[in-house]
Amino acid sequence: MNNTRIPLLLLSPMAGFTDASFRLMCLKGGADYCISEMISAKALVYKDKKTADLAFLPVGDKPTAIQLFGHEPDTMAAAAEMIERGSFLGCRYEERPVAIDINMGCPVKKISLSGDGSALMKDPELCKRIVFAMKSRVDLPVTVKIRAGWDKKSKNAVEVALACVEGGADGIAVHARTREELYNPGIDMDIIARVRDAVPSHIPVIGNGDIKDGESAERMLKETGCDGIMIGREALGNPWIFKEIKATLCKESYTSPTPEERIAAAISLVSAVVAMKGEDKGIREARGRSAHFIRGLRGSAEIRAKLNSTTSLDEFKAILTNWDRNE
Ligand SMILES: Cc1cc2nc3c(=O)[nH]c(=O)nc-3n(C[C@H](O)[C@H](O)[C@H](O)COP(=O)(O)O)c2cc1C
Known part of the structure; x- marks a missing residue:
């Protein structure tokens, strides 16, 4: 085990959103650590070409961990090894990943019906075997991202966290909802506090769920004793949230981005996605994502x-640049 310390404010992994271009924005916006979109361990091992793009880490994309999903210890370990060595087909690492994270929380049926993501929480022993298999094959830290449990009858986050620690996990992030709850209702802070109490103090426990501003971040840190906070949906149109939270925690003032800065960020995200994925795919993929930045502005x-x-980048930029917000 090495001594990598997981810092305080992390960008949550979000499939379809936390690609390299968005991670770079969040790192600029004050994130201490990012996690990639989830990547199929099996697809990596079977040398699927598209999977390599998801694992791309360009210059400046650090510290960033790669998240894997799967349920077979050998496959997960083989994929982890390929990531550590940068030996997968189409690998384009300009930065090295700093850790490998295991997805134990994805609630999507296609994933959980295959025994991956949140389905792992039904079998703490398997969680332990997966972590152990990966730790046996790589030197990189191995972290896990879990939920409160599968449903309200089995809120076993503490048991799963301890099993992962026995397997050698270097960090635990807890999304404080069960799989059954998906993203509603509100989170159960107590489950994060209980994981923090149960897990040895040198292993960082990261709280996740519904952090929207400095105040909610401060409350989570205080009420759970967690070592860090992971932010998902709020960051989508607000990659500056990390600076805002830091300002609150340090009792410093914070100035929110102006509408012009938000519009510039929307343009910058789409331009970066187009540069990485080509105009056709980039525009289709990023226009919905860029809309998060202009949410709430008059005429949005x-x-x-x-x-x-719109299908062209020039047109996309022109629409945003010529937006008369006084209309
Ligand atoms: C669109 C979307 C995609 C997500 N993809 C992943 C994923 O790939 N891996 C993962 O562990 N969690 C994923 N999550 C869960 C988030 O990482 C996070 O745990 C959840 O959104 C709660 O945090 P928040 O309230 O700050 O958004 C996803 C969530 C959303 C909304």
Whole structure:
């Protein structure tokens, strides 16, 4: 085990969102650590070409961990080894990943019905075997991201966390909802506190769920004793949230981005995605994502509609640049 310390404010892994271009924005916005979108261990081992793109880490994309999903210890370990060595087909590492994270929380049926993601929480012994298999094959830290449990009758986050620690896990992130709850209702802070109490103090426990601003971040740190916070949905149109939270924690002032800065960020995200994935794919993929940045601005609904029928980057930029917000 090495001594890598997981820092305080992390960007949550989000499939379809936390690609390299968005991670770079969040790192600029004050994130201490990012996690990639989830990547199929099996697809990596079977040398699927598209999977390599998900694992791309460009210059400046650090510290970033790669998240894997799967349920077979040998496959997970083989994929971890390929990531550590950078030996998978189409590998384009400009930065090295700093850890490998295991997805034990994804609630999506296609994933959990295959025994992956949140389904792992039904079998703490298997969780331990997966972590152990990966730790036996790589030197990189191995972390896990779990939920409160499968459903309200089996809130076994503590048991799963301890099993992972026995397997050698170097960090535990807890999304404080069960699989059954998906993303509603509100989170159960107590489950994070109980994991923090149960796990040896040198292993960082990261709290996750519904952090929207400095105040909610401060409350989570205080009420759970967790070592760090992971932010997901709020960061989607607000990659500056990490600076905002740091300012609150340090009792410093914080100035929110202006509408112009938000519009510039939307352009910058789409341009970066187009540069990485090509115009056709990039525009289709990123126009919905860029809409998060302009949410709430006057006239944003009409602008969104215009952006939705755009297929060229120049047109996309022109719509946003010529947006008369006094109309
Ligand atoms: C669109 C979307 C995609 C997600 N993809 C992943 C994923 O790939 N891996 C994962 O561990 N969690 C994933 N999550 C869960 C988030 O990482 C996070 O745990 C959850 O959104 C709660 O945090 P939040 O309230 O800050 O958003 C996803 C969530 C959303 C909304």
